[in-house]
Amino acid sequence: MTTIIDVAKQAQVSKSTVSRVISGNGYVSQESRKKVLEAMEALSYSPNLIARNLQSGETKTIGFLAQGFIDPLGIFLESFISIAKRYNYYVTLYFTDGDKKKEIDALNQMKYKQLDGVFILTRANKWEIIEPYSLYGPIATWHRIDSERIYSSYVDHYSGYLRSLNYLYDRGYRSIGHVLGNSENLNTKARIKAIDDFQQDKNIPIKEEWLFHDRARLDNGRNIAHTWHKMANKSDAMAFYTDSVAAGFISELQNLGYSVPEDVAVIGFDNSEISRLMHITTVDYSIKRQAQNSFIYIHNQLNRETIAEQEMSVQLIERKTVPLRKKELDKNASSSENN
Structure with a gap:
C-alpha cells in the first residue's frame, strides 16, 4: 500500500x-x-484520514442534527456553516427522521472520533439520554434547557411573545388565538406565562377554543385554518409560534374564501424566508446569532479559547398581516372619555 x-x-x-x-x-x-x-x-x-484523525485527536468536523426540515433550518444551517468555515471546520448534516437510534448513532460519532462536536437543532431522545455523550465532545443546541453539560443559545421567548401580544393589543385586537409548540418545551411554557401575564394586565379572558398546541408542524397550519373556519365565535387575530405554521394557516384560509388580514390578523415567530415571501408580521429572535454562538461555544471548548459570543436581541418585524384596527381603537378611546 x-x-x-x-x-x-x-x-x-x-x-x-x-x-x-x-x-x-x-x-x-x-x-x-x-x-x-x-x-x-x-x-x-x-x-488515510481516519488514521490521521486518530493521531491528531480531531476531525475538524461538527455534526448538525435535525429530525427533518423545519422552517428555520435553512437560516440556522447557513449561518452555522458560514462561521464554521471561517474557523476551518466542516459541518456534516444528519437527518434522523425522529428515529432515536439514528440520533444515538450520530452522537456516537464523537465517541469513535469521527466528529469533534455536535449541534442539535431538533432532537428525538430526551435530554437525559443525550447528556452523557458530552463526555466525548461538546454539545450545543438552540433549545431552552437547564443543563450544565449541554450549551443552549436560547433567546427569551417570554419577552418576544409578550411583545407580539402587546403589539396586537395596541393595534386594536382583543380576541387573540394562540398557536403554541409542544407543551413540554420550555419555550412553550415561557409563552404560556406571557399569555397569562398579558391577560391579567389587559383583563382579557382567553377562550380554550382559541388555544392550540402544535406537535408536528406538518399541515397543522392548514388544520388550524379549518378549525378556525368552523368556530362560531372566531378570534380576530392569531399569534403563531413559528412562521411556517402561520403560512400554512394563511394559505388554507385563502382556499376557504377568507382574506388575511381583513378577516383575521396573523403574527408569526422566526422572521424566516417564508415570512418575508408572504409579508407576515413576525418576531426576529436572532436565529443567525444563535447559530453563531452555538458554534463559538463548540469551538472554544475544543480549542480552549474564549472567543466572545454575539449579543442577541428580540425585534418585532412589521409587515402586512397586522393592520391597524382604527375603529376598535376609536371605540375604546371614546369609552374611556365617557368614563
Whole structure:
C-alpha cells in the first residue's frame, strides 16, 4: 500500500512537506506543492484520514442534527456553516427522521472520533439520554434547557411573545388565538406565562377554543385554518409560534374564501424566508446569532479559547398581516372619555 513516505520519495521532498500539502496547514512553495500533487496522482495515493484523525485527536468536523426540515433550518444551517468555515471546520448534516437510534448513532460519532462536536437543532431522545455523550465532545443546541453539560443559545421567548401580544393589543385586537409548540418545551411554557401575564394586565379572558398546541408542524397550519373556519365565535387575530405554521394557516384560509388580514390578523415567530415571501408580521429572535454562538461555544471548548459570543436581541418585524384596527381603537378611546 502506498504511504506518505512513497509520495515524498517520488516528489523528492520531505515527509513533512507532503504532510503540509495534505493537511493544508503550513507553508509549501508552489513548486513543491505541484510535485507532491503529481506524485500522489502517479501513485494513486489517498490520505488515510481516519488514521490521521486518530493521531491528531480531531476531525475538524461538527455534526448538525435535525429530525427533518423545519422552517428555520435553512437560516440556522447557513449561518452555522458560514462561521464554521471561517474557523476551518466542516459541518456534516444528519437527518434522523425522529428515529432515536439514528440520533444515538450520530452522537456516537464523537465517541469513535469521527466528529469533534455536535449541534442539535431538533432532537428525538430526551435530554437525559443525550447528556452523557458530552463526555466525548461538546454539545450545543438552540433549545431552552437547564443543563450544565449541554450549551443552549436560547433567546427569551417570554419577552418576544409578550411583545407580539402587546403589539396586537395596541393595534386594536382583543380576541387573540394562540398557536403554541409542544407543551413540554420550555419555550412553550415561557409563552404560556406571557399569555397569562398579558391577560391579567389587559383583563382579557382567553377562550380554550382559541388555544392550540402544535406537535408536528406538518399541515397543522392548514388544520388550524379549518378549525378556525368552523368556530362560531372566531378570534380576530392569531399569534403563531413559528412562521411556517402561520403560512400554512394563511394559505388554507385563502382556499376557504377568507382574506388575511381583513378577516383575521396573523403574527408569526422566526422572521424566516417564508415570512418575508408572504409579508407576515413576525418576531426576529436572532436565529443567525444563535447559530453563531452555538458554534463559538463548540469551538472554544475544543480549542480552549474564549472567543466572545454575539449579543442577541428580540425585534418585532412589521409587515402586512397586522393592520391597524382604527375603529376598535376609536371605540375604546371614546369609552374611556365617557368614563
